[in-house]
Amino acid sequence: MKKIIILTNIALLLLLGACSESDFDSRYADPDKTSSTSPEKLMTGVFKAGHEYTMPSYYRYFTFETQQIGRFAQTLGWVNSAGMYQGMGESYNDSRWTNFYKMLTQYRKLENLFVNYSEKEKQDNEIFLLCARIFVYDHLQQMVDIWGDMPFKEACFLPLTGVVETSYPSYDRDTDLYKTMLDDLKAINASMSTMNLSGLASIQMNQQDYINGGNPALWRKYCNSLRLRVAARVSDQGSLTSEGRAAIKEMLESPALYPVIDNNSENVLIVPKSPDLEVKDWIRQGFESWAGSCNRASKIMIDELTGDPRLEILFDKNTEGDYVGIDPLMVSTDQQKLFERPTAEGGNFFSAVDSATFSRNESFPGIAMTAAEVDFIKAEAYLKWGAGGDAQGAFESAVTKSIEFYYYLNSLGGYRRPIAAPDSSTLATFATSKWNAYGSKEEAVATQKWLHFGNIQMVQAWNEIRKTNYPTLGFTLDIGSLDCPSPPLRLRYTTNEKSYNFEKYKEVQAKDSYYEKPFWAK
DSSP: OHHHHHTHHHHHHHHHTTOOSSTHHHHSOOGGGSSSOOHHHHHHHHHHHTGGGTTTOHIIIIIIIIIIIHHHHTSSBOOOOTTTTSTTOHHHHHHHHHHHHHHHHHHHHHHHHGGGOOHHHHHHHHHHHHHHHHHHHHHHHHHHHHHSSBOOTTOSOHHHHOOGGGOOOOOBOHHHHHHHHHHHHHHHHHHHHTOOOOHHHHHHHHHHOSSSTTOHHHHHHHHHHHHHHHHHHTSSSSTTHHHHHHHHHHHHTOTTTSOOOOSGGGOEEEOOOSTTTOOTTHHHHHHHTTTTTTSBOBHHHHHHTTTOTTHHHHBOOOTTSOOOOBOTTSOHHHHHHHHTOOGGGTSOOSOBBOIIIIITOTTOOEEEEOHHHHHHHHHHHHHHSOOOSOHHHHHHHHHHHHHHHHHHHHHHOOSSOOOOOOOHHHHHHHHHHHHTSSSSHHHHHHHHHHHHHTTTSHHHHHHHHHHHOOSOOOOOOOTTOSSOSSOOSSOOOOHHHHHHTHHHHTTTGGGOOTTOOOTTOO
């Protein structure tokens, strides 16, 4: 951690150094490159620091998600081999870990500005602090879901204090961090509900906020939708079930006080409209590197998508004209033979992710929160957690919005002509059919929610698998691995974290196992 914090500014300069030729530089100036620091620019610095694991970047997809998270959730297929559940290893996972602390360092600088502000200055600039905090919490929840206990409340103060001896942060318990997010997101909503931006703050938000276009109302909806996600994660199992269910009930029964993302026009996306945000070739390299090892369909995905309007825009057919996913229970030599089938015989037998929608789509956005996810949470809440409402209606709305959103993604790319979306009647009929297609309504909601996350939010898909055990997945044991013979329940702490924050790492060392179950998991 010491090394991570000390190198933060240098690493961030390297990360953000690519933008130079567009007006993005002048509008969203890097705080580390400017002689003066201001809250609106530091807010943007937080967004940019978290860019790599919000956008479909090479590091996010190739080194972190496709070769481990997507396998654990079976949103992707793979050929069984030694070490197949350990991804690229702890050293590559360090990129994700370090990226979060770059973002948190930028946020600490923003927090620090407010220490000496007058009450009037705090009021005028509060919007920038709150928007940055929402974005940090989005990523913090992902980090806690992946690793568990995390250094947070004491982390990333070295650039402010300059005191190395006190810079090693202790680990906060996962339950405490979840409680903090539940409580603070509620407080942020309350602050935003009475906030009146000054003319200057409105101008600065329009200039600096490239996520929600300077719209405080959308940030408030993002805040409450994120709180719903946080609450839903802990409402089935663990020590925070009562807090989670109470938060959900409170929000869903008072929609005027807790507005959430209601439709696809309000989805929280980072649209690559400038050179600094462009996807370029990142997404292709993330999916298509290693001769297709990172972009093949899983059998369960193809099975669940049979008859689904999304199938034709999620995966490509093989040369026989069929959709085929890799069965993880198939003998590895048989998998390999079909995977390496010679071109003269038709090439790789297994379907790849759709190149127009995904791997060759240079307009693919970063996806933080969607209306479909919010509706799936509503369906869960109405079904299981005592929040009065129409579970079937919320479910059907979620499925419909998911399909519409995927067709929107397909329409963005220019690699092939976009496929026309089904009409509303077709979507309504399909959504109703899925409500009655499973052994239980809980399975229906969980499986369709997992499908929605799919390969656009693999971490969230893995979270749902661990929380609900739906859909039921089969795996082959990796008998050659002593540490990780089956899919893990969490990732182990990274090599650099253990090396540079070793004294504080001792606080969690005893439970740093692949099979330490998250407190909210089933």
